[in-house]
Amino acid sequence: MHRALPNRLSLTNWQLWALMIIGACLMTTLHYAYATTYTEPDLQVWWMAVRLWLAGIDPYGPTGDRLLGTGSGFAYPFPAVLFCLPLAPLSLPWASTVWALMSLATVCAMPFALHDRPDPRIAAVMLAYFPLWASLEEGQWGPALLLWVVLSFYWLRKEQWLRSGAVASLALLKPNVGIALLAGIIGYAIYTNVPRRWWVGLVFGVLVFWVGTQALAPGWPLAWFEQLRAYDAEDQNRIDATSVVGAFAGVIVLVSAVLAWRRQKTAPLLAGIVTVALLMLPTRSFYNHVVLLLPIALLPLRIAIPVVLISWGVLIVPVVSADIVLARSLALYAPLAVGLAAAIRQTDAQPGDGQCAS
Numbered sequence: 088m089h090r091a092l093p094n095r096l097s098l099t100n101w102q103l104w105a106l107m108i109i110g111a112c113l114m115t116t117l118h119y120a121y122a123t124t125y126t127e128p129d130l131q132v133w134w135m136a137v138r139l140w141l142a143g144i145d146p147y148g149p150t151g152d153r154l155l156g157t158g159s160g161f162a163y164p165f166p167a168v169l170f171c172l173p174l175a176p177l178s179l180p181w182a183s184t185v186w187a188l189m190s191l192a193t194v195c196a197m198p199f200a201l202h203d204r205p206d207p208r209i210a211a212v213m214l215a216y217f218p219l220w221a222s223l224e225e226g227q228w229g230p231a232l233l234l235w236v237v238l239s240f241y242w243l244r245k246e247q248w249l250r251s252g253a254v255a256s257l258a259l260l261k262p263n264v265g266i267a268l269l270a271g272i273i274g275y276a277i278y279t280n281v282p283r284r285w286w287v288g289l290v291f292g293v294l295v296f297w298v299g300t301q302a303l304a305p306g307w308p309l310a311w312f313e314q315l316r317a318y319d320a321e322d323q324n325r326i327d328a329t330s331v332v333g334a335f336a337g338v339i340v341l342v343s344a345v346l347a348w349r350r351q352k353t354a355p356l357l358a359g360i361v362t363v364a365l366l367m368l369p370t371r372s373f374y375n376h377v378v379l380l381l382p383i384a385l386l387p388l389r390i391a392i393p394v395v396l397i398s399w400g401v402l403i404v405p406v407v408s409a410d411i412v413l414a415r416s417l418a419l420y421a422p423l424a425v426g427l428a429a430a431i432r433q434t435d436a437q438p439g440d441g442q443c444a445s
Contacts, residue, residue, distance in 0.1 A: 113191075114184060121183040128226025130174075134182050136161050137171045140304070147310035160314035163228075165300050165307040167260050170231070187223045190230030193237055194219060197384045200237040200244070201354070212391050213380050217398040218419070222374040228261040229377035235260075236268055236381060248281065252288025256296055264375050267364035271381065274360040278353060332416035336424035337366045343427040355430050358382030362423055371411070373401055376419050383423070387433060390426045397422040 121128070135155055136146040144151050146161040146168065155161060174182040194213050198205040213219070222229045235257040242251035255272045258265035276285055301307060344359025346352075362382050370376065383391050400418035 114188060117187050118180055118184040121187075122180040125183070125224055125226075126179075128179075128183055128224070130183055130186055130226030131179055132161065133163055133167050133171050134174055134179060136163075137168045137175045140168050141175060145304070145310075147304075147307060147314060161311075162314050164260060164262075164296070164311055165304045166257070166296055167228070169300065169303070170260065183226050186226060189234070190219070190223060193230050193234045194380060196237050197233060197380065200240045201381075201384050206388055209384060209388055209391060212388065212395050213383060216377070216380055216383065216395045217401055218373050218376040219380065222377040225374045227374045227377070229264060229375060232258050232261060232265045232268055232378055233380060236272065239272060243281070243285070248284035249288035249291070252276075252281075252285040252290075253292035253295075256289055256292030259293075259296060263369055264365070264378055267361050267368055268378055268381065270364045271357050271361035275353060275357045278348065278356060330412040330416045332413055333366060333420050336416060336420035337363055339424035339428055340366070340420075343424070343431050346431050350431070352431065354385040355427055358385040358427055358430075362420070362427065366420060371415075373415065373419075376415070379419060379423060382427065386426050386430050390429050390433070394422045394426045 132155060136151070139146050139151050139154060144154070146155065152160045174185065177185065191214070195210040197213070198207070198209045202209075219230070221227075235254050239251045239255040242248075242254065255269060258269040258272070273289075297308060340359050340363045344356055344363065347355035347359055358381070362379065365376070365378065383394055386394065398418055401414055
């Protein structure tokens with residue numbers, strides 16, 4: 088393992104002022120959108136859950152279920168409530184705005200956490216990924232899961248093994264998506280032979296996540312599992328890989344991951360593990376695929392650009408076909424699979440990939 092932190096970016100005064108003005112305009116636009124158009128994001132569920140818990144009402148209980156109004160209870164683990172504590176004093180539009188700004192900041196920071204020599208342009212490219220904006224519209228957990236990935240790799244780069252392993256466990260805040268990210272991080276940790284302290288941190292994080300939080304909400308895992316049994320939104324149990332295109336893309340990704348492992352290309356290996364794991368998980372909604380920004384961030388810029396642009400094809404394909412799984416496979420999985428294969432081919436003649444924290 089070696090530590091190769093990127094050089095700090097220096098900004099002139101006019102660039103700093105430009106960023107501040109752009110940030111203020113973005114915050115104003117987002118708040119206006121959440122106050123007038125996107126008034127009922129999914130963020131409302133855990134924003135209300137944390138308020139109920141602070142008021143002494145169990146979000147998993149019948150009273151909490153009735154007040155949340157979801158019809159299927161609170162389908163998130165209890166640590167999600169703790170993570171949203173800073174949002175409790177805010178109104179829903181402002182909470183949504185803060186959540187969206189956190190999401191965008193996470194996406195922009197990701198290349199700097201994953202690359203030894205980051206190209207700032209990749210962050211701008213990633214902001215054009217369709218599932219990111221679908222996630223912001225719905226106020227979803229995906230960008231928060233990516234935040235843990237960013238922190239885990241940042242602390243891994245700083246050789247703070249316990250912190251890196253512990254924060255990686257927080258990918259389980261939304262297990263039906265986060266398992267793919269956690270699988271990628273664990274695969275990367277095994278391949279790069281991280282010290283035992285990293286694994287101790289991971290186990291510690293899982294224990295705190297599942298056991299320690301019961302001091303605040305006794306028995307929440309059992310109550311959560313009961314809520315999950317009643318949760319059947321949008322036929323979530325269908326598997327994406329049932330699509331012919333999705334299965335074919337999965338084969339390409341799997342082959343790419345094997346080649347990356349044999350040729351010691353850690354970045355494509357990490358990207359391949361995350362992609363193939365997400366293919367096999369019940370993640371039918373487009374906004375859940377925001378976590379594919381992790382493998383996209385690991386692609387070379389000239390390959391990432393077409394992958395990101397093709398993602399907007401999800402708006403076109405359903406007009407041609409009613410098969411939503413096929414639409415997602417064509418617009419999200421197929422181009423990413425081809426991109427990973429191209430990345431393997433491009434780096435084949437290079438000595439090591441040097442793209443990922445190591």
